[in-house]
Every structure is written in structure tokens, then in C-alpha cells.
Amino acid sequence: MRIVMIGSGYVGLVSGACLADFGHHVTCVDKSAAKIDALEAGKAPIFEPGLDNIIEHNRSAGRLDFSKELAASVAEAEVVFIAVGTPSRRGDGHADLSYVYAAAREIAAAVSGFTVVVTKSTVPVGTGDEIERIFREEFPEKDISVVSNPEFLREGAAISDFKRPDRIVLGTEEPRAVEIMREVYRPLYLNEAPLYFCERRTSELIKYAANAFLAMKITFINEIADLCEQIGADVQKVAKGIGMDKRIGDKFLHAGPGYGGSCFPKDTLALVKTAQDYDSPVRLIETTVAINDNRKRAMGRKVIAACDGTVRGKKIAILGLTFKPNTDDMRDAPSITIIQALLDGGANVQAYDPEGMEMAKEVIGPITYGNDPYEIAEGADAIVIVTEWDEFRALDLKRMKSLVKTPTIVDLRNIYPVAEVTKHGFAYFAIGKKNEKQ
Known part of the structure; x- marks a missing residue:
């Protein structure tokens, strides 16, 4: 499958590299030119045991690449993950969702054909509803399904956690999205990783x-x-x-x-x-x-x-x-x-x-x-x-x-x-x- 990961921070980079290791073609997109330049030069911006080797292996195999251009990458994707930051908002402590919503608008403008948009970022309850509302009101002609797929990665053991998870939580009741997300994680079936679908x-x-x-x-x-x-x-x-x-x-x-x-x-x-x-x-x-x-x-x-x-x-x-x-x-x-x-x-x-x-x-x-x-x-x-x-x-x-x-x-x-x-x-x-x- 062709997958795009928006955000090349800790969650996005580990998730993108592991999905590429499963055999998918993954493009990690980030607005930070310095981060993308470093990744293209073979240098990960974070320290995580084993990550450098997985990145290099999949770049050499042609399954993993990096880009600053969201639109061109998303246009060819079947699945787009949002993995941008959701820091605590100054002043009131709520999660700052401005990066999530900005990414959602850019993604919706760029998709072609049925696309599953997945929130991998940690977001408060109702965020998926708001993303869906943005798509419906601003891009009514686009065929997009919004899925929640939270990450449960421990820093220092993230690669093992991604490849041998306790569970994979998937929030969707849309049949087409269910089938596509099953295909995304199908390589884990030998590990008997439980796919848990819910609202x-x-x-x-x-x-x-x-x-x-x-x-x-x-x-x-x-x-x-x-x-x-x-x-x-x-x-x-x-x-x-x-x-x-x-x-x-x-x-x-x-x-x-x-x-x-x-x-x-x-x-x-x-x-x-x-x-x-x-x-x-x-x-x-x-x-x-x-x-x-x-x-x-x-x-x-x-x-x-x-x-x-x-x-x-x-x-x-x-x-x-x-x-x-x-x-x-x-x-x-x-x-x-x-x-x-x-x-x-x-x-x-x-x-x-x-x-x-x-x-x-x-x-x-x-x-x-x-x-x-x-x-x-x-x-x-x-x-x-x-x-x-x-x-x-x-x-x-x-x-x-x-x-x-x-x-x-x-x-x-x-x-x-x-x-x-x-x-x-x-x-x-x-x-x-x-x-x-x-």
C-alpha cells in the first residue's frame, strides 16, 4: 500500500519506518526542511535503539522516502496518517490541536479518490468528529474516511512495541476503512496482534x-x-x-x-x-x-x-x-x-x-x-x-x-x-x- 505519514517526529518516524519494514511504501512528510534534509542524509533527528538501521534498510529498498511536499505525496496515497504534535496549550492546559487541523485541511485539499485519514497523534475525544466536519463542510466533494488509531509506543522500546503490540486500537465503523486498516496491519497476523475495532x-x-x-x-x-x-x-x-x-x-x-x-x-x-x-x-x-x-x-x-x-x-x-x-x-x-x-x-x-x-x-x-x-x-x-x-x-x-x-x-x-x-x-x-x- 502507499502510505503517507504527516509528521516525522517520534511517533511519525518510528511508525513510518516500521510500516515500510512491513513492505508498504511510506513517505514521511514534514515541514521542517532541516529534519527532512537530515533524514535524507541518513541521520535520524531522535535517538531510538534500532531506528537508524530500519530507516537505512528501507530507504535502500525503495520503500521509505522523505518529503517536504505534502500535496504531491498525499495525492497518490491510500492511507494518510496524521502524526503531528499535540502539546499542552499555554494558558489552559488543553491539547493544542492547531497542527492536527492544519494538516487535515492540507490533506483534504490534496487527496484524490477514496482515502483513509488516520489520527495517530494523541487527540482528545471528539477530534475525529471535528476533522470529519472540516472535510464535509470545506471539501464536500472528497471521499474521505476518518479513523482513530492511537499509538502505544514506549520510548526506548518503540520498534518492538510497534511490531509486537499488545493491541492495535482502530476507531471506525465504516466498512471500507475497516478493510483498508486490516490491510495496513496484515503483516502482523503471524504475531497474532489483536486488531480491536470500536467507535x-x-x-x-x-x-x-x-x-x-x-x-x-x-x-x-x-x-x-x-x-x-x-x-x-x-x-x-x-x-x-x-x-x-x-x-x-x-x-x-x-x-x-x-x-x-x-x-x-x-x-x-x-x-x-x-x-x-x-x-x-x-x-x-x-x-x-x-x-x-x-x-x-x-x-x-x-x-x-x-x-x-x-x-x-x-x-x-x-x-x-x-x-x-x-x-x-x-x-x-x-x-x-x-x-x-x-x-x-x-x-x-x-x-x-x-x-x-x-x-x-x-x-x-x-x-x-x-x-x-x-x-x-x-x-x-x-x-x-x-x-x-x-x-x-x-x-x-x-x-x-x-x-x-x-x-x-x-x-x-x-x-x-x-x-x-x-x-x-x-x-x-x-x-x-x-x-x-x-
Whole structure:
């Protein structure tokens, strides 16, 4: 099939490359000339394990190409995906749909023959109805079916998620669109990927409800972690104990500094705003948003407390900047708020991240960046683990002890056993565990 992906950001690029890998001919369109030029030169604008190889393989096979010209690409397409950004709108927190509607108008003007237009972007309930209204009122002569097909990709594991999904949600009841979307995803039949067809509004809400539920799960275990610290329990053992219950499951029960990234913060907020518009408030999610926002700043206070109540004039070494490992994404990363709290307290912050430092320089204030964990640890009054990159899991703690000024580790991801750290002479502060001071 001939498929066009409007938007070559994280979702659009991963989805387009994987669809090309299925054997479809895919054109990724983006208005950013710099992004398209980089892609044509073989350089992906984002870091995602395995993505560069898939792009190069399918470009060489002639199944994947890139363009700045929407009209010419769309005119030949059977399916057009909208995968543009829907950031939180300034001022009120609603999802900004201006890019979605602008793309829809351009697509409708360019299509020829029956075309399925698919919203892959995360959009509030009713967005598909509005797109359909635009087509019907502004382009009544065009034969277009609007489908909702939300993405459920985890950054760092997006390719695996796309090719081996838990489910593929498709919001349409139009028979022609159903058959075409079956053909789009037919290559996944050997993996027995379930195609779940439902009403379009239901599909749109499934995406938000899924992310909100996972965000609540993270926030729940973070609050339990705070309680564990007060009563002398171990949150990792609590999480394991409740996660063994199949009704609960063990996913998203890892206590930490709060959720971030491109999805949970904006999607929970957008769902709150949508619910308010329909006079049906989602109070659990409202509370989740508030708790998570407060938690990130609280993690800064936790570091300050570990440094005997003040970081003024002290050197703090930050390990990890991105909101999770295996990505360079800094959107709403907890590190941003934590570092700002330390800077406000007068600290001298030095940081290292395997992939995120260039992105971090655009959103974090005046800090110093190092080339590896040991460089930034030299002379440090505390080492703070913010992101659980694999290379931080087996640090040479003996070497670290010889480099630091004050042997203190604040592990906001609980990646080390307490005994492993303390036997090297470090004071160890984890999440949801008893603090071990030397």
C-alpha cells in the first residue's frame, strides 16, 4: 500500500519506518526542511535503539522516502496518517490541536479518490468528529474516511512495541476503512496482534485512559514509597508483594522521582481538561497530576536533606538527565525540576547523560556537563542517580569513593542494593527505604 505519514517526529518516524519494514511504501512528510534534509542524509533527528538501521534498510529498498511536499505525496496515497504534535496549550492546559487541523485541511485539499485519514497523534475525544466536519463542510466533494488509531509506543522500546503490540486500537465503523486498516496491519497476523475495532470516540478515549491509569499507578507507588520511609518498610518489597497479584501486575510499580516524557504529563492534563469541559471531573487523575508535579521538586529537597540540609557552595553530580533510559527525550524530565531546586539552593551542578546532554542544554540552566560518571564525581559532595541508564548500574564504587569529596549517593531509582553501596563507605539515600548514613 502507499502510505503517507504527516509528521516525522517520534511517533511519525518510528511508525513510518516500521510500516515500510512491513513492505508498504511510506513517505514521511514534514515541514521542517532541516529534519527532512537530515533524514535524507541518513541521520535520524531522535535517538531510538534500532531506528537508524530500519530507516537505512528501507530507504535502500525503495520503500521509505522523505518529503517536504505534502500535496504531491498525499495525492497518490491510500492511507494518510496524521502524526503531528499535540502539546499542552499555554494558558489552559488543553491539547493544542492547531497542527492536527492544519494538516487535515492540507490533506483534504490534496487527496484524490477514496482515502483513509488516520489520527495517530494523541487527540482528545471528539477530534475525529471535528476533522470529519472540516472535510464535509470545506471539501464536500472528497471521499474521505476518518479513523482513530492511537499509538502505544514506549520510548526506548518503540520498534518492538510497534511490531509486537499488545493491541492495535482502530476507531471506525465504516466498512471500507475497516478493510483498508486490516490491510495496513496484515503483516502482523503471524504475531497474532489483536486488531480491536470500536467507535472513534471510544478509541480516542482509550489512549488517554491508558496513560492516565499508568500515571496513577506510578504515583500510587511513589506515595507508598514515602510512607515506607516513615515506617521503616522497603517499597521494592512492597511493590513485589502487591505486583504478584495478577489483578494488579508488577508493571509501573517502580518508585522514583515522578513521571515525565512526551505522553503522561500532557495526556493526563488534557484528559482532566476534557473531563471538565463535559462536567464530569476525573478527580483521581487531577490528584495524580498535582502529586507528580510536587514530587519532582520534593526530590530536590531530598538531595538537600542528604547533604545535611544545605547545598550552598557544594558540588552535586547528577547521573542521568532524560526522563527514562534509551532515549534523548528531555520533555518534562524530573531532572529539570530537581536541578533547578539545587541551583536555587546555591549548588554547583555537574551532570552526565549518555544521550541527553545536547537536548538538556536547551532546557536546563547554567550547569556543567562531563564526559562520564567519574569525571563529574570528582570532588562531589553528593552523587545523585536520576535516570537508570544501564551504565550506571555497575559503577566502580571503589573508584567513585576515591574521587568524591563527601561519600554520599542519592539513588532516586533504587538501582543498587543498600549493602552494595554502604560497604564501600557511602551514605546511601534511596526511595522508599531506610536511609543509611555513615
